[in-house]
Amino acid sequence: MKDKLKEECGIVGVINSTKNNYASFLVYQGLFNLQHRGQEGAGIVSFKGSEIVYHKDFGLVNNIFNMEILKKLKGRIALGHVRYSTSGKENPNNIQPLIVNLPKFGFLALAHNGHISNANSLRRKLENEGAIFQSTSDSEIFLHLIARSPKDTLEERLEDALDRINGSYSLIIGNSKGLWAIRDPHGFRPLFMAKIKDGTIMFASETCAFKHLQVIEIRELDRGELLFVDLEGNIREKVYKKEKSRFCLFEFIYFSRPDSLYNNKTVYNYRKDMGRILAKESYVSADLIVPVPDSGIPAAIGFSEYSGIPLEMALIRSHYIGRTFIQPHQKEREGAVRMKLLLIGDLIKNKRVIIVDDSLVRGTTAKRLAEMFRKEGALEVHLRLSSPPLIAPCHYGVDIPNSKELVSYHYTPEEIAKLLGFDSVAFLSLGGLVSILPDKGYCGECFGKQVVEREICIKELRIV
Numbered sequence: 405m406k407d408k409l410k411e412e413c414g415i416v417g418v419i420n421s422t423k424n425n426y427a428s429f430l431v432y433q434g435l436f437n438l439q440h441r442g443q444e445g446a447g448i449v450s451f452k453g454s455e456i457v458y459h460k461d462f463g464l465v466n467n468i469f470n471m472e473i474l475k476k477l478k479g480r481i482a483l484g485h486v487r488y489s490t491s492g493k494e495n496p497n498n499i500q501p502l503i504v505n506l507p508k509f510g511f512l513a514l515a516h517n518g519h520i521s522n523a524n525s526l527r528r529k530l531e532n533e534g535a536i537f538q539s540t541s542d543s544e545i546f547l548h549l550i551a552r553s554p555k556d557t558l559e560e561r562l563e564d565a566l567d568r569i570n571g572s573y574s575l576i577i578g579n580s581k582g583l584w585a586i587r588d589p590h591g592f593r594p595l596f597m598a599k600i601k602d603g604t605i606m607f608a609s610e611t612c613a614f615k616h617l618q619v620i621e622i623r624e625l626d627r628g629e630l631l632f633v634d635l636e637g638n639i640r641e642k643v644y645k646k647e648k649s650r651f652c653l654f655e656f657i658y659f660s661r662p663d664s665l666y667n668n669k670t671v672y673n674y675r676k677d678m679g680r681i682l683a684k685e686s687y688v689s690a691d692l693i694v695p696v697p698d699s700g701i702p703a704a705i706g707f708s709e710y711s712g713i714p715l716e717m718a719l720i721r722s723h724y725i726g727r728t729f730i731q732p733h734q735k736e737r738e739g740a741v742r743m744k745l746l747l748i749g750d751l752i753k754n755k756r757v758i759i760v761d762d763s764l765v766r767g768t769t770a771k772r773l774a775e776m777f778r779k780e781g782a783l784e785v786h787l788r789l790s791s792p793p794l795i796a797p798c799h800y801g802v803d804i805p806n807s808k809e810l811v812s813y814h815y816t817p818e819e820i821a822k823l824l825g826f827d828s829v830a831f832l833s834l835g836g837l838v839s840i841l842p843d844k845g846y847c848g849e850c851f852g853k854q855v856v857e858r859e860i861c862i863k864e865l866r867i868v
């Protein structure tokens with residue numbers, strides 16, 4: 405059990421310009437930059453003519469791949485995936501990209517970020533029809549639907565499959581002829597395309613994957629958009645189905661890397677703005693602001709800038725301890741929190757402190773922090789969160805525990821303050837959050853609002 409949310413994955417696809425036969429090197433670089441989206445396993449599939457070469461394993465990108473392996477992954481078309489999962493961890497077949505050999509069309513490889521919400525019923529139906537699944541991953545459903553579609557062309561089959569799938573998906577699909585990049589009709593999960601100076605086309609979950617490349621153009625795929633790029637670099641674009649925009653708010657709050665861009669603005673700066681609005685909405689007189697590293701830092705800076713209260717990095721993250729949620733028992737997890745976050749006591753002694761973090765899940769970490777700060781002599785300890793209260797699970801690919809485990813589902817901010825040992829607890833309002841984000845619709849199901857229409861939300865909800 406963990407006290408931070410986890411994304412399900414990151415995806416990358418590359419079609420090299422004619423001079424270069426190593427798309428896999430760029431995919432590797434992209435996956436390395438998307439490591440924060442999944443640390444459990446990674447894979448790269450490369451198309452070498454009509455054949456494929458691939459390498460997948462458990463672990464981190466730079467442990468799985470080395471120069472020798474990458475050199476074997478020759479080809480001008482390659483795609484890759486980093487994975488985080490909640491179930492079937494031990495099953496190597498779940499590591500993506502998933503591969504299928506279709507009698508009429510040859511090899512097809514698929515990398516998926518998201519979650520199919522009608523997966524159970526589709527899987528049951530497909531199994532009853534004789535489909536044999538190799539993995540426990542919902543992503544395999546795409547391949548079975550494509551394989552069994554009665555349509556003639558591969559693209560028609562692909563659209564036929566998408567038509568039957570509900571939920572969230574950003575997809576990169578490759579074969580020997582090219583790459584498809586697809587975003588679901590609501591646009592839950594991000595997906596970008598970059599044109600590189602040498603003519604290479606690259607797709608990735610976040611713009612940070614294009615780092616250090618000579619990019620001449622980056623564009624976000626529209627919701628419901630399907631792009632196909634062939635080996636000559638020709639791009640075919642089409643919107644196959646468009647619904648209300650429901651982009652995941654947690655990409656801004658926590659998932660996306662701070663240097664990733666949305667509407668030409670870095671996630672870091674969006675987070676700073678969240679901190680400013682948070683300070684506006686829930687100011688309290690204090691001597692010091694302390695961010696919870698690393699995700700609370702930009703919002704704490706924004707909070708400090710708006711409120712004029714100085715910021716100190718009194719909490720330091722130890723980089724030599726594993727993730728707290730891996731610990732099997734609650735006691736061990738609590739111990740891990742203490743070891744993971746180190747407090748510089750003399751900075752906070754006899755001070756009124758505001759701790760700023762991005763979100764509150766179960767409250768395990770926050771409770772330990774309150775204890776640590778009081779033990780070191782803080783006079784007051786307030787908690788400010790740069791997201792609204794989490795009250796419901798996510799059905800679109802983010803591992804949020806069920807409502808009963810979410811502290812905000814049960815208690816008001818005042819009750820949470822009492823329970824966890826703070827003088828006060830306050831959250832950023834939903835209206836406050838979307839007021840600083842790009843003008844589109846968002847998903848806020850985990851905050852208790854299925855569709856967040858930005859303008860309506862700003863009017864309806866509290867903004868001080």
Ligand code: SF4
Pocket residue numbers: 592651652653654655797798799800801802847848849850851
């Ligand atoms: S429910 Fe929450 S975490 Fe899931 S997609 Fe919607 S905003 Fe993102």
